[in-house]
Amino acid sequence: MAELDTRARDLRFSPLEAVSHRLVAASATDSVSATELPFTTQIGLRGDASDAAFVKAVKAAIGLAPPSEACTVAVKGDNRILWLGPDEWLVVAPDDVEGALLAKLEKGLAKLGAVAIDLTGNRTVIELSGPSARAVLEKGCYHDMHPRAFPVGRVVGTLIAHTQLFLERASDNPETFRLYVRSSFARHMAEWLMDAMAEFNESN
Amino acid sequence: MSGSMRLPGGGRIDRSRPLKFTFNGKGYTGYEGDTLASALIANGVHLIARSMKYHRPRGLMTAGSDEPNGMVQLATGARTEPNIKATQIPLYDGLVASSVNVFPSVEFDISAVNGLLSPFMTAGFYYKTFMPSQAFWDKVAEPVIRKAAGFGKAPTEPDPDVYDHKYVHCDVMVVGAGPAGLSAARAAAATGARVILADEQAEFGGSLLTLNREIDGKPSADWVRSTVNELAGHEEVTLLKRTTVAGLYDQNYMVALEQRIDDLTPSSPANPRMRVWHIRAKEVILAAGSHERPLVFADNDRPGHHAGRRGADLHEPLRGAAMQEAGCSSPTTTGPMRRRVPSRRTAPM
Amino acid sequence: MLLIDCPYCGERPEIEFSYGGEAHIARPENPGALSDKEWADFLFMRGNQKGAFRERWIHTQGCRRWFNVLRDTTSHEIYAVYKIGAPKPPAPGEKPVAAKKPAAKKPAALKKGAGK
Numbered sequence: 237m238a239e240l241d242t243r244a245r246d247l248r249f250s251p252l253e254a255v256s257h258r259l260v261a262a263s264a265t266d267s268v269s270a271t272e273l274p275f276t277t278q279i280g281l282r283g284d285a286s287d288a289a290f291v292k293a294v295k296a297a298i299g300l301a302p303p304s305e306a307c308t309v310a311v312k313g314d315n316r317i318l319w320l321g322p323d324e325w326l327v328v329a330p331d332d333v334e335g336a337l338l339a340k341l342e343k344g345l346a347k348l349g350a351v352a353i354d355l356t357g358n359r360t361v362i363e364l365s366g367p368s369a370r371a372v373l374e375k376g377c378y379h380d381m382h383p384r385a386f387p388v389g390r391v392v393g394t395l396i397a398h399t400q401l402f403l404e405r406a407s408d409n410p411e412t413f414r415l416y417v418r419s420s421f422a423r424h425m426a427e428w429l430m431d432a433m434a435e436f437n438e439s440n
Numbered sequence: 441m442s443g444s445m446r447l448p449g450g451g452r453i454d455r456s457r458p459l460k461f462t463f464n465g466k467g468y469t470g471y472e473g474d475t476l477a478s479a480l481i482a483n484g485v486h487l488i489a490r491s492m493k494y495h496r497p498r499g500l501m502t503a504g505s506d507e508p509n510g511m512v513q514l515a516t517g518a519r520t521e522p523n524i525k526a527t528q529i530p531l532y533d534g535l536v537a538s539s540v541n542v543f544p545s546v547e548f549d550i551s552a553v554n555g556l557l558s559p560f561m562t563a564g565f566y567y568k569t570f571m572p573s574q575a576f577w578d579k580v581a582e583p584v585i586r587k588a589a590g591f592g593k594a595p596t597e598p599d600p601d602v603y604d605h606k607y608v609h610c611d612v613m614v615v616g617a618g619p620a621g622l623s624a625a626r627a628a629a630a631t632g633a634r635v636i637l638a639d640e641q642a643e644f645g646g647s648l649l650t651l652n653r654e655i656d657g658k659p660s661a662d663w664v665r666s667t668v669n670e671l672a673g674h675e676e677v678t679l680l681k682r683t684t685v686a687g688l689y690d691q692n693y694m695v696a697l698e699q700r701i702d703d704l705t706p707s708s709p710a711n712p713r714m715r716v717w718h719i720r721a722k723e724v725i726l727a728a729g730s731h732e733r734p735l736v737f738a739d740n741d742r743p744g745h746h747a748g749r750r751g752a753d754l755h756e757p758l759r760g761a762a763m764q765e766a767g768c769s770s771p772t773t774t775g776p777m778r779r780r781v782p783s784r785r786t787a788p789m
Numbered sequence: 790m791l792l793i794d795c796p797y798c799g800e801r802p803e804i805e806f807s808y809g810g811e812a813h814i815a816r817p818e819n820p821g822a823l824s825d826k827e828w829a830d831f832l833f834m835r836g837n838q839k840g841a842f843r844e845r846w847i848h849t850q851g852c853r854r855w856f857n858v859l860r861d862t863t864s865h866e867i868y869a870v871y872k873i874g875a876p877k878p879p880a881p882g883e884k885p886v887a888a889k890k891p892a893a894k895k896p897a898a899l900k901k902g903a904g905k
Contacts, residue, residue: 321852
């Protein structure tokens with residue numbers, strides 16, 4: 237089993253691997269840069285946030301309680317839980333080919349009428365960072381991304397360039413957004429980002 | 441014949457920077473800061489266009505976006521644009537423009553005969569007048585009317601330019617940067633609110649660009665400068681010049697068009713020619729100014745008649761002179777020049 | 790473009806939502822017992838009001854939840870937004886509806902506006 241997992245890890249490729257060098261070229265270090273954060277483990281959670289047993293089970297597995305406030309993210313170390321809906325969350329954690337985290341969650345939620353489902357590979361993460369990051373996204377996103385309306389620790393499901401995604405403000409210094417884009421739309425999103433970033437890249 | 445109607449000083453132009461341009465195939469010279477309209481008037485060109493139906497001669501009426509007459513075909517080839525108001529075209533070196541809907545030329549236009557014949561067409565210029573028989577309509581009337589109808593020509597080549605759009609949000613959106621708009625934007629910005637100030641002119645100030653008044657104890661031009669500087673110093677203020685707010689929709693949603701490149705500089709993804717702004721505001725302040733209702737008298741549409749948008753202030757220098765301007769003109773941004781517009785007709789005021 | 794106040798996520802642009810037609814149309818409990826006309830009434834006939842109108846929206850691109858909107862179909866003004874199952878907020882000029890006890894079940898009847 238362990239050997240099989242190692243081989244799987246060697247063979248797989250991330251949705252934006254083929255354009256990663258172009259993303260680097262389109263980035264401008266002092267204004268805005270885009271990189272893919274490949275191979276994060278993603279687990280969908282459905283449950284009742286007011287059920288103490290559910291919260292406890294999630295906390296035991298991930299070290300984080302699912303946030304009950306709408307459009308917020310709970311972060312601890314490399315793990316995070318994104319609020320997607322009143323009874324729906326997305327766990328994002330480091331690469332976990334063995335599925336240990338999922339197994340732990342499934343075990344804890346087994347008798348609670350709650351669900352943990354492996355969504356790894358459904359979405360990839362693009363990190364857009366730099367003082368012009370917001371200006372880039374404003375070219376295709378209707379959501380107000382001003383820090384007053386969208387501070388660090390918030391996440392929204394919205395559209396950028398006609399593509400559904402979850403948009404998280406991960407940091408203010410430098411301004412950093414995480415775009416959780418469906419894998420099949422990732423190339424489109426990357427191409428759109430490169431085009432939108434052109435205005436801020438001095439070498440153009 | 442550069443600037444034969446031009447005053448030696450004053451106005452908002454830079455006389456050290458002459459610009460060459462072509463109108464209807466003829467070369468002229470204007471200055472940096474001119475609009476096509478002001479440069480044409482400075483060169484003594486008043487006949488700009490012909491009316492759509494009777495092809496009556498048309499001159500410039502106003503100084504801004506309310507211009508009903510002075511529509512021209514701007515640029516050539518793939519970049520040509522029909523029906524652009526001469527009052528809204530900042531002059532640039534190498535500008536080429538022409539009258540629309542004229543044949544063979546704006547000075548001698550065959551279709552102007554329609555105007556002379558109009559008393560005999562009791563139903564007006566009605567298409568059935570020209571249908572005594574199907575053959576006459578197909579072979580003669582329709583081709584002739586089609587040639588005479590319409591305004592301007594669409595480009596036949598693909599547009600080489602790059603355009604862009606943007607979605608933004610603000611607490612206060614101020615439309616128009618005249619005295620009211622600037623004051624409103626300044627008051628809003630002082631509270632730390634997110635403010636967007638848009639004005640369709642290349643310079644903020646609105647009516648204060650030509651009116652010399654005193655505000656807060658200083659000349660209005662200085663007040664405009666210091667207010668704009670103050671606004672530019674606020675982090676949360678966005679200043680949009682050459683931006684026309686085209687519509688205000690549900691829940692304070694607005695669409696505005698920003699002209700970013702006015703000359704022949706090639707555009708690129710890094711530098712788009714125009715940008716559409718989609719704006720969602722919590723509060724909207726419309727300070728777009730007013731448009732004058734023209735006085736009604738016979739032939740008030742002929743070249744040489746201008747709407748008197750700026751009112752009584754401008755009457756002063758003209759009082760006693762033969763008034764050819766109904767209410768007095770502001771057809772240009774080059775203020776003092778307008779006193780020299782030659783008089784063609786005296787209208788009772 | 791409307792600005793819709795999703796009861797879960799807050800104010801968002803209309804483009805994130807999808808429309809679900811008139812709200813508060815209860816599916817008949819026993820469709821088999823209906824005549825063709827009654828079934829067609831349930832399926833197709835809608836109020837199509839001019840003015841205040843209760844309609845369903847779903848926040849498709851966001852939290853993916855259905856909810857109700859009380860919107861004026863002439864001015865596009867949104868008077869109220871409320872969750873599915875929540876009491877109906879009154880329309881302008883309308884008396885507030887007192888919370889009613891659930892009505893006794895009527896067999897196979899068409900219950901328009903019975904709440905979902």
